Amino acid sequence: MKRKIIIIGVxxxxxxxxxxxxxxxxxxxxxxxxxxxxxxxxxxxxxxxNSTLPLELTATGSLEAKxxxxxxxxxxxxxxxxxxxxxxxxAYKKGSALVAVExxxxxxxxxxxxxxxxxxVTAALADLRLDYPSSFSKxxxxxxxxxxxxxxxxxPEAASDKEKMFITGRNIYSTYYNxxxxxxxxxxxxxxxxFDGVLVEALVTPGSLIRPGxxxxxxxxxxxxxxxxxxxxxxxxxxxxxxxxxxxxxxNVSQKWVGEITRINRLVNSETQTTNVYIQLRGDGLEEGMFxxxxxxxTEMENAYxxxxxxxxxxxxxxxxxxxxxxxxxxxxxxYNEESVVIRGLADGEKTLSKLPTxxxxxxxxxxxxxx
Numbered sequence: 051m052k053r054k055i056i057i058i059g060v061x062x063x064x065x066x067x068x069x070x071x072x073x074x075x076x077x078x079x080x081x082x083x084x085x086x087x088x089x090x091x092x093x094x095x096x097x098x099x100n101s102t103l104p105l106e107l108t109a110t111g112s113l114e115a116k117x118x119x120x121x122x123x124x125x126x127x128x129x130x131x132x133x134x135x136x137x138x139x140x141a142y143k144k145g146s147a148l149v150a151v152e153x154x155x156x157x158x159x160x161x162x163x164x165x166x167x168x169x170x171v172t173a174a175l176a177d178l179r180l181d182y183p184s185s186f187s188k189x190x191x192x193x194x195x196x197x198x199x200x201x202x203x204x205x206p207e208a209a210s211d212k213e214k215m216f217i218t219g220r221n222i223y224s225t226y227y228n229x230x231x232x233x234x235x236x237x238x239x240x241x242x243x244x245f246d247g248v249l250v251e252a253l254v255t256p257g258s259l260i261r262p263g264x265x266x267x268x269x270x271x272x273x274x275x276x277x278x279x280x281x282x283x284x285x286x287x288x289x290x291x292x293x294x295x296x297x298x299x300x301x302n303v304s305q306k307w308v309g310e311i312t313r314i315n316r317l318v319n320s321e322t323q324t325t326n327v328y329i330q331l332r333g334d335g336l337e338e339g340m341f342x343x344x345x346x347x348x349t350e351m352e353n354a355y356x357x358x359x360x361x362x363x364x365x366x367x368x369x370x371x372x373x374x375x376x377x378x379x380x381x382x383x384x385x386y387n388e389e390s391v392v393i394r395g396l397a398d399g400e401k402t403l404s405k406l407p408t409x410x411x412x413x414x415x416x417x418x419x420x421x422x
Contacts, residue, residue, distance in 0.1 A: 093416045095371055095401040103354045103392055105288075105385050107346040109279035109327075110300060112339050115270035116330060117245055123260045124238045127151040131256045136267065138252045142243040148269065151260055153239035160232040161198045167225045168196050174220045182213050201233055202226065247271040250338060274332050277309070279344050280324040285385070288348040289314060295329050296345040307333045309344065348385075356390050357381075361406045368393075369410060371401045376414040 129136075131150045142148060171193045179186045188206040195203040205226055208214035217223060251268035254260060277297070281289070291311055299305035309331030318325050329344055362368055366383055369376045381395040396402060401418070403410075 090374075090415045090417050091407050091410075092419050093371065093376075093403055093407055094405045094419050096404045098355055098396045098398055098400045098402060100353045100355050100394075100396070100398055102350050102352045103356060104350050105285070105348040105392060106387075107279075107281050107285060107289075107348050107385075108343060108388065109281065109346075110341060110343045111277045111279060112341050113275040113277055113336060115272060115338055116274040116276045117247070117271035119244060119269045121148065121241060121266040121269055123149075123151070123264045123266055124262055125151055125153075125156075125235065126261050127153065127239065127259075129254055129256050129258045129260055133256050135256065136249065136252050136254065138249055140249045140252075142247060142249065142269070144243055144245050146243050147240055148243055148249070149241040149254075149260075149266055151239045153236060156232075156236060156239065160229065160236055163225070163229045163232055164196060164198050164202070167202075167222070167229055168193065170220055170222050170225055171196075174217070174222065177216070181216070182209070185209050185213055202229055241266075243269065245271050270338060272336075272338065274330065275336050275338070276312070277329045277331070277342060277344060279327045279329055279346070280319070280322065281327050281346070282385070283318045283323050283325050285348050286314060286316075286325055286327075289327060289346065293346070295331075296347075297329070297331055298343045298345070299335070300341045300343055305335055307331050307336065307342075311346075351384055351392055351394075354384060354392050354394050355396060356387075356392050357402065358404065359386070359389060359391050361403050362391060362393075363406070368396075369403045369406070369412075370396070371403070371416060371418060374416060374418075376403075376410060376412055376416055378412045 128151065129149060130152045131147065136149060171189060175186065175190060175193065178189055185206070185208075192203060192206050205223070208217060247269050248271075249267055250270050252266075254264075254266050260266070289311060291314065293311045295309040295311060297307045297309045309329040311327055312330040313328040315326040315328070327346070329346075357368070362381070362383070366381050368379055368381055370379055371377070379396065381393045384392045384394055407416075
């Protein structure tokens with residue numbers, strides 16, 4: 051009996067102790083205070099101060115020689131130029147030989163045709179003396195001027211239709227023009243430099259078999275260069291032929307030149323909405339394929355301001371701060387630079403964001419960052 055009473059007493063004691071411990075644990079927990087305030091973001095701003103801004107159109111591209119010739123063969127044969135010639139980087143004077151192709155067989159055929167022409171004119175002279183005595187001397191002089199190793203002299207003009215028919219019947223005209231055709235083709239066996247320049251690409255070497263239509267190389271004049279600069283189509287009317295352009299090397303900003311707009315393409319690229327402006331320049335340090343940056347002064351824009359491109363959204367929307375609240379406003383983008391935009395539409399003194407915070411929305415409560 052005593053044992054049962056002891057067990058019941060211990061159980062009741064354990065329950066009472068557990069109850070008191072539970073109450074102590076509940077009272078020890080801190081109830082977090084609820085944040086009943088409104089979240090305020092800290093933002094960076096800049097104060098609008100409109101002024102007259104110069105619009106500079108910038109573009110980067112590679113230089114290409116204005117005078118550039120791709121050399122192609124029009125005849126077939128073995129290249130007989132001196133060994134070691136026709137190498138990339140070789141300089142040539144105007145009129146000097148670039149490529150020579152073996153032409154002995156073709157030249158022999160040309161001489162044969164000239165001899166045939168001489169024979170035809172000689173045979174016709176006897177009849178010309180009798181039937182057309184006034185024309186005898188000019189045809190005789192023509193015959194004396196024909197040299198097998200020299201270009202043909204001009205044909206004498208017929209004094210009458212009868213004389214012309216007589217010469218035609220002797221097959222002189224057809225033979226003459228056949229020889230002239232052969233002479234023109236023979237000239238293609240030797241390709242000469244059209245101007246003082248440098249060979250920048252050589253695809254054949256002496257001893258190579260050359261075929262008609264084969265590309266042999268590229269020859270340039272390394273003193274006058276052009277750069278193709280894409281410009282927004284809306285700005286083209288602000289540019290003009292002859293306008294000066296500042297050009298800077300992309301590798302060395304200390305290298306500067308002054309170029310000139312020589313051509314403006316009126317075709318607008320449907321994808322980029324730009325058109326190409328061609329700038330010509332010359333000077334020391336310029337090389338074919340060199341990357342340069344152009345700065346074209348287009349015009350001056352009044353009552354404008356320059357903003358970072360990162361704070362503009364939906365093409366023409368920005369946030370300004372009014373009474374510690376973000377207000378969305380529409381602007382007029384005038385011109386896009388690489389990292390900034392020249393805009394209109396904001397009044398002097400308005401505070402616009404210089405950095406766009408994450409999750410910004412109209413009506414958002416903000417505070418302006420103050421370094422102090």
